[in-house]
Amino acid sequence: MLGRLILGIVKGLIVGGLLGFGLAKLGFAAPIAIVAYLAAALAGVLVGLVAGKPIWAKDAKIEAGMKAFVGALLGAGLMYAARRWLTMEVPAPLGELGGANLSLGEAAGSGGTFGGLAITSLAAIAALLGGFYEADNDPSDEEKPGAKPAVKATAGGNKRIAASAAADELDDDLEVEPEKKRAKK
Numbered sequence: 001m002l003g004r005l006i007l008g009i010v011k012g013l014i015v016g017g018l019l020g021f022g023l024a025k026l027g028f029a030a031p032i033a034i035v036a037y038l039a040a041a042l043a044g045v046l047v048g049l050v051a052g053k054p055i056w057a058k059d060a061k062i063e064a065g066m067k068a069f070v071g072a073l074l075g076a077g078l079m080y081a082a083r084r085w086l087t088m089e090v091p092a093p094l095g096e097l098g099g100a101n102l103s104l105g106e107a108a109g110s111g112g113t114f115g116g117l118a119i120t121s122l123a124a125i126a127a128l129l130g131g132f133y134e135a136d137n138d139p140s141d142e143e144k145p146g147a148k149p150a151v152k153a154t155a156g157g158n159k160r161i162a163a164s165a166a167a168d169e170l171d172d173d174l175e176v177e178p179e180k181k182r183a184k185k
Helices: 002-025 033-050 061-085 118-136 161-184
Strands: none
Touching (some): 061 118
16 A cells, blocks of 8 residues: 555656646746646646546546546645645745745745745645545456456356256256156146
């Protein structure tokens, strides 16, 4: 389970980091509220599609769609929490990927806060969602490719013994009744 949790966090960091990097390259290193919330919802959707049971897995379309929908809602809610409470300043200068978020009232000369920068806040949100979705996924439900079913075959096949005996009795009864009718004639 710990391995799945770490894998989910890494998937989320990659998705959120790439989305934040893309926003920073588009000029939204410290996005205004509407852009931040929409980006967080998009990060939640993307993480919902790839973390846990991915959308391309067999019989996973509905599950991935539900995770994507919930991820969009949770992503927007987590962005509110990040912008509100992750007010610690980023310790290292990020260059063009960082900067003060004036919509949050940050000082113009600062390097930005974890909740105010797109690259840090989206990576944190997506990592949290990815870790949750991947830890929630139960790989014992999935069949491994090339693996045989877990049903053990016995010498008599997969039939229940009681059902087999009952079926044999019915077959015997069906055979006996026509012979009795022929004997009476």
